Amino acid sequence: MKHRGGEQWLxxxxxxxxxxxxxxYPTLVxxxxxxxxFSGIYPKNFVGFLNYNRAFNDQSVLIALRNNLLWIVLxxxxxxxxxxxxxxxFDRVRYEATAKSVIFLPMAISYTAxxxxxRFVYAYRPPGFPQIGLLNALLVNMGRFVAQPPVQRPLQxxxxxLAAVGLLLFLIGLTRGSWEAIRGWHEGHRLDFVGVSIxxxxxxLAAxxxxxxxxxxxxxxxxxxxxxxAPWQLLVGLGGGLLLLVALRDHLWxxxxxxxxxxxxxxxxxxxxxxxxxxxxxxxxxxANNLALIVTGIWVWTGFCMVLLSAAYKGIPRELLDAARIxxxxxxxxxxxxxxxxxxxxxxxxxxxIIIFVLKIFDIVYVMTNGNYxxxxxxxxxxxxxYQFFDFGRASAIAVILLLLIIPFIVxxxxxxxxxxxxx
Amino acid sequence: MLKRSLTLLLxxxxxxxxxxxxxxxxxxxxxxxxxxxxxxxxFVTSFAGQELTAFQKVVDAFTQKxxxxxxxxxxxxxxxxxxxxxxxxxxxxxxxxxxxxGLLDTFAQAGNLVSLDWFKQTAVFKExxxxxxxxxxxxxxxxxxFPVASLKSLVWYDPKEFAKFGYTIPSTFGxxxxxxxxxxxxxxxxxxxxxxxxxxxxxxxxxxxxxxxxRSAGPKVYDxxxxxxxxxxDPRVREVFQLFGLFANDGMAFGxxxxxxxxxxxxxxxxxxxxPPECMMHxxxxxxxxxxxxxxxxxxxxxxxxxxxxxxxxSGPAPLxxxxxxxxxxxxxxxxxxxxxxxxxxxxxxxxxxxxPGRLAVNKDVPASAYPDPVTAKAAKILSSAEVFRFDGSxxxxxxxxxxxxxxxxxDFVQGxxxxxxxxxxxxxxxxxxxxxxxxxxxxxxxx
Numbered sequence: 100m101k102h103r104g105g106e107q108w109l110x111x112x113x114x115x116x117x118x119x120x121x122x123x124y125p126t127l128v129x130x131x132x133x134x135x136x137f138s139g140i141y142p143k144n145f146v147g148f149l150n151y152n153r154a155f156n157d158q159s160v161l162i163a164l165r166n167n168l169l170w171i172v173l174x175x176x177x178x179x180x181x182x183x184x185x186x187x188x189f190d191r192v193r194y195e196a197t198a199k200s201v202i203f204l205p206m207a208i209s210y211t212a213x214x215x216x217x218r219f220v221y222a223y224r225p226p227g228f229p230q231i232g233l234l235n236a237l238l239v240n241m242g243r244f245v246a247q248p249p250v251q252r253p254l255q256x257x258x259x260x261l262a263a264v265g266l267l268l269f270l271i272g273l274t275r276g277s278w279e280a281i282r283g284w285h286e287g288h289r290l291d292f293v294g295v296s297i298x299x300x301x302x303x304l305a306a307x308x309x310x311x312x313x314x315x316x317x318x319x320x321x322x323x324x325x326x327x328x329a330p331w332q333l334l335v336g337l338g339g340g341l342l343l344l345v346a347l348r349d350h351l352w353x354x355x356x357x358x359x360x361x362x363x364x365x366x367x368x369x370x371x372x373x374x375x376x377x378x379x380x381x382x383x384x385x386x387a388n389n390l391a392l393i394v395t396g397i398w399v400w401t402g403f404c405m406v407l408l409s410a411a412y413k414g415i416p417r418e419l420l421d422a423a424r425i426x427x428x429x430x431x432x433x434x435x436x437x438x439x440x441x442x443x444x445x446x447x448x449x450x451x452x453i454i455i456f457v458l459k460i461f462d463i464v465y466v467m468t469n470g471n472y473x474x475x476x477x478x479x480x481x482x483x484x485x486y487q488f489f490d491f492g493r494a495s496a497i498a499v500i501l502l503l504l505i506i507p508f509i510v511x512x513x514x515x516x517x518x519x520x521x522x523x
Numbered sequence: 524m525l526k527r528s529l530t531l532l533l534x535x536x537x538x539x540x541x542x543x544x545x546x547x548x549x550x551x552x553x554x555x556x557x558x559x560x561x562x563x564x565x566f567v568t569s570f571a572g573q574e575l576t577a578f579q580k581v582v583d584a585f586t587q588k589x590x591x592x593x594x595x596x597x598x599x600x601x602x603x604x605x606x607x608x609x610x611x612x613x614x615x616x617x618x619x620x621x622x623x624x625g626l627l628d629t630f631a632q633a634g635n636l637v638s639l640d641w642f643k644q645t646a647v648f649k650e651x652x653x654x655x656x657x658x659x660x661x662x663x664x665x666x667x668x669f670p671v672a673s674l675k676s677l678v679w680y681d682p683k684e685f686a687k688f689g690y691t692i693p694s695t696f697g698x699x700x701x702x703x704x705x706x707x708x709x710x711x712x713x714x715x716x717x718x719x720x721x722x723x724x725x726x727x728x729x730x731x732x733x734x735x736x737x738r739s740a741g742p743k744v745y746d747x748x749x750x751x752x753x754x755x756x757d758p759r760v761r762e763v764f765q766l767f768g769l770f771a772n773d774g775m776a777f778g779x780x781x782x783x784x785x786x787x788x789x790x791x792x793x794x795x796x797x798x799p800p801e802c803m804m805h806x807x808x809x810x811x812x813x814x815x816x817x818x819x820x821x822x823x824x825x826x827x828x829x830x831x832x833x834x835x836x837x838s839g840p841a842p843l844x845x846x847x848x849x850x851x852x853x854x855x856x857x858x859x860x861x862x863x864x865x866x867x868x869x870x871x872x873x874x875x876x877x878x879x880p881g882r883l884a885v886n887k888d889v890p891a892s893a894y895p896d897p898v899t900a901k902a903a904k905i906l907s908s909a910e911v912f913r914f915d916g917s918x919x920x921x922x923x924x925x926x927x928x929x930x931x932x933x934x935d936f937v938q939g940x941x942x943x944x945x946x947x948x949x950x951x952x953x954x955x956x957x958x959x960x961x962x963x964x965x966x967x968x969x970x971x
Contacts, residue, residue: 148908153956158949204632228801379781384940469722471934487722488923488957 112440126502133495150496160497163475169389170457170476174396179450182404186412187438189405198407210399210462217395218467222381235377237420295381352485384473392474395463400456411445412438444519451512458505477501528539531619562858563592565616567609569602569848577879584874585865591858602626610635615853618862621667623914624658627849631661637852639665639863647867649888654912659849670866671875671882672847674906675915676734676810676833679793679815684803684826692831695838696738703775706803714776715802716783717791718934725930727938728767729917730844731806734833735766737842743913749916753959755951756944764936764943771937777802780937793818796827804832806847809902810881824896832905842911846918847885876903883907921957928953944970 132151135143150208154160185202189195205213222232230236265451380391415438423433439446461478470483477497485494546770570578575597582593591882596616598605603626609615615635621627630636642648642665648656651668659667685691688709693699703713718728736745740759747753748760773779777794792811794801796819800928815828821829850866852859865871872884876893884893885901891900906912917925932950935941948970953965 137566158952223781225782285873382781382784382938384938465722469724471724472938472940477829483927488927490957492924500748 110191131500132491133499135492137491138489146492150492151500153493154496154500159470159475159480160477162473163470163480164475166304166389166474166476167458168461170393170396170460171454173390173393174400174452175453177393178397178400178453179404179408179446180409181401181440182449183446185405186409187434189409190412199402199405202405203334205399206402208399211466213399214395214463214466217391217398217463218381221467223377223379224324225381226376230377231381234380239377302311381468381474382472388468388472392463392467395467396457396460404453407449408442408445411442415441434497444515446452447515448512448519449512451508451515454508455505455512458508460502477504530892537823540685540822562856563594564618564784564856564858564862565596566617566862567596567598567602567619569598569620569622571597574879577875577882578859580878581866581871581875583874585871589861591629591861593862603629605860606630610853617854618850618852619621620848620850622848623846623919624667625919626916627659627851628661628668628671630851630853631666635853636666636847637855637859638923639668639852641860642668642863645666645864645867645888647864647869650869650888651867652885652887652907652909652912654843654909658912658914665965667849667851668863668867669847669849669885670872671879672845672885672906673809673881673882674843674902675730676737676841676843676845677806677808677830677902677905678833679792679805679807679811679828679830680803681800681827682825682829684795684800690803693834695834696836699834699865700769703770703804706773707774711800712775712777712802713785713804714770715791715794715805716771716776717788718771718784718937719785719787723926723930724784725933726917726926727807728771728933729925729929730808730915732933733844733916734806734842735763736760736835737844737911737913737918739763739766742842742913745913745916747962749961751920751954751958753956755947757963761943761947764947767933768936780939783937784934789814790818796822809883809899812896812898814883824898825901828898830898830901830905839948840908840910841905842913843906843909844913844915845906845913887930920954921959923957924954926948955963 134145134147136146136149137143189198192198208216219231220233221235222230223235224230224232226239232238360404378387381388383415419437420433423437426501428436459478460476461482462478463472464474464479464484470476470479478501481497481501484490484497488494543795566582568575569768570579575595579595582595586592602619602622606615606619606621610630610633621630623676627636639659655669655672656665659665659669688706688711688763690702690705706713716727718725733745736748736759740748744753744759748757749761753759771777771780771783776783777791788807789811790806792805792814795803795805796815812824815823816822819827832843850863852863853959867886868889869884869886869890872886872889873893875882876884876889880895880899883899883906885907887907888905891897891904894900894903917929919925920929928950932946935946936943951963951970954961
């Protein structure tokens with residue numbers, strides 16, 4: 100099609116003007132300003148690359164860069180991974196819409212509100228005083244439960260056991276149908292969401308209790324995760340693992356059981372770290388507090404990933420999946436050879452989108468720690484330098500660095516979007 | 524019917540006319556008085572909101588008394604810039620209140636301020652504490668007076684608990700250390716300290732350290748430290764951190780280090796009055812009173828909680844840390860003299876303390892009845908008996924240090940996550956790039 104002289108510019112003009120005034124102009128000013136020493140009061144002094152030089156020699160900038168990397172790696176992989184898992188699993192669940200809404204709900208909350216919520220989850224009060232934080236309250240109460248010496252209180256243990264067995268029987272009876280459904284998962288039956296949750300929850304509790312051992316809790320060391328298994332625990336673990344492998348191969352119980360075991364392991368790790376004492380999650384550096392912040396981000400973003408990936412999953416032609424199954428492929432093979440390749444462009448877009456958001460992460464850090472205790476990130480440092488320290492030049496330099504870091508991902512993102520459109 | 528409403532209309536009309544005549548005659552009298560005095564004073568102020576309303580009331584009382592009109596001109600942002608611009612363009616106000624004595628020095632050195640030495644001959648001069656006169660003096664000339672101030676160097680405690688265990692108010696720093704050891708021996712936790720304050724976490728620790736600096740090294744070194752004439756790696760600064768470590772530590776403060784770091788400054792004071800009490804003492808400024816009453820609304824000031832000044836190293840009166848506005852004059856006139864004298868008087872300050880609770884009168888003779896409760900009255904008494912008074916140092920430092928690296932240094936130090944030398948070297952590095960002046964700027968030994 101031939102364009103007549105410049106008519107297209109007429110249509111482009113409004114958007115172009117807006118973009119120029121609100122995006123290009125501020126960007127250029129920021130770049131310009133980054134070469135000056137300026138505190139908001141004139142004169143501005145030209146300092147060349149001093150602001151950049153300082154940025155890369157400043158401890159807080161280096162920590163911020165390290166943390167941004169940690170955020171990218173952990174939050175992107177976990178949020179996209181969980182999103183993918185949920186998108187595929189929820190497709191087989193009876194209450195798909197409800198389940199998805201629940202996971203997507205955090206996305207409807209502002210980051211600031213989400214951060215405030217999680218600040219309460221992580222809240223710390225000294226040991227021996229009522230815990231107001233959800234996580235520490237759970238921890239302390241679980242500690243009380245485990246710390247009861249079973250030999251000294253046989254009656255209580257007996258009662259607890261009876262109650263547990265009774266509950267288990269009741270639940271099995273209740274979810275008998277679901278149980279069948281789980282076993283028939285590979286035959287394409289839809290999973291019963293509630294049934295799976297109940298069974299998974301019970302398995303989780305049992306696994307956590309067993310894995311913890313009794314009286315073996317010794318706080319504070321990373322190696323604790325691997326070392327102090329008593330021999331009998333090791334045997335039970337190995338035997339259990341072997342049984343699990345068999346189960347996986349024959350009955351494909353993997354998808355529901357694997358996450359349960361992973362969570363149990365994670366729980367055990369957290370418990371071993373804390374030793375049932377309340378922990379100051381937002382203060383313990385450098386890993387616990389950064390992880391605590393990242394978990395908040397994951398909580399918010401998983402729903403977003405899930406929704407996009409779910410849409411892509413539903414776009415896969417069913418005949419292809421059915422054909423593969425008829426040809427004798429099991430679910431894993433179908434997943435890796437058909438589902439993943441088909442969803443690749445969407446996964447790439449979601450991943451780059453998350454990376455861009457994560458590079459700009461600000462609210463969560465600002466509200467929960469303000470970058471204290473080595474949790475600084477670039478965007479928060481920029482805001483701090485600008486509005487707390489009134490150092491416009493250095494803030495601009497940090498902004499430019501952030502911009503340079505983000506540009507490659509924007510390019511990838513746009514390319515992938517185009518590729519995706521080309522496929523359609 | 525019609526007649527009645529006509530009468531009503533007439534009456535209303537008459538009343539209106541009468542009212543109008545009355546008001547205009549009032550205005551005329553005021554105008555005559557103004558003409559007699561000849562001059563309207565221009566006062567640029569940084570007060571805003573509730574504080575501005577209170578200030579206006581104090582000024583109105585002056586106008587009512589003397590007939591001198593004062594035009595209060597609020598400047599919500601950056602006093603230094605606005606005043607600087609007005610002075611430069613030859614249009615300074617008659618008076619202004621400056622938020623800190625650093626600005627007084629700047630304007631006085633530039634020759635913009637009028638000497639207030641005449642004030643020393645007035646009757647109200649004797650009612651002013653020496654500390655505040657010193658603070659308003661530069662090179663022997665008085666440039667500014669402080670009508671009201673706030674006070675930070677206070678220790679809050681529950682008198683009932685002190686009586687129960689037989690604790691006495693320490694009058695020296697040594698006695699304070701003995702007292703906290705005794706408390707530990709009795710199974711009590713001496714202190715409640717909360718450093719969490721959202722994006723400003725750490726600031727309560729800087730107040731502690733400023734109090735230590737005033738006591739261990741004295742006001743002169745304090746000023747040098749604030750102006751960055753001595754580096755952060757100076758042994759005297761190091762000592763201040765170490766002194767803070769004697770208090771903000773496991774076993775000494777409720778919840779230990781982790782508790783100190785995760786407790787909000789406003790929540791921590793509640794521990795004084797819980798049953799059983801979480802701690803025995805809390806060091807905080809006068810404003811914390813409202814937090815105590817918010818946590819425990821039924822408490823009675825003076826009976827359930829009280830204050831004593833954070834003691835000095837020797838037995839003399841404690842040096843005090845706080846804040847306040849210094850009133851300076853840019854133009855000389857008899858009306859300005861009257862206004863300055865008025866602000867320094869018992870009359871003005873008593874009114875001010877009443878209309879703006881939380882502000883403490885500096886004048887020694889302001890009666891305790893001016894305050895809403897005995898604890899605030901006591902704080903005012905402590906303030907007006909000051910021999911040394913200094914402004915919150917971290918507020919005077921460049922923001923990148925005073926509201927940035929100093930705060931995080933406090934947190935790092937309490938957590939014990941970095942060696943003190945590293946913390947001080949980081950602080951010195953940030954001060955180096957943030958200060959425009961200061962003798963200590965430049966490379967420093969001990970740091971790499």
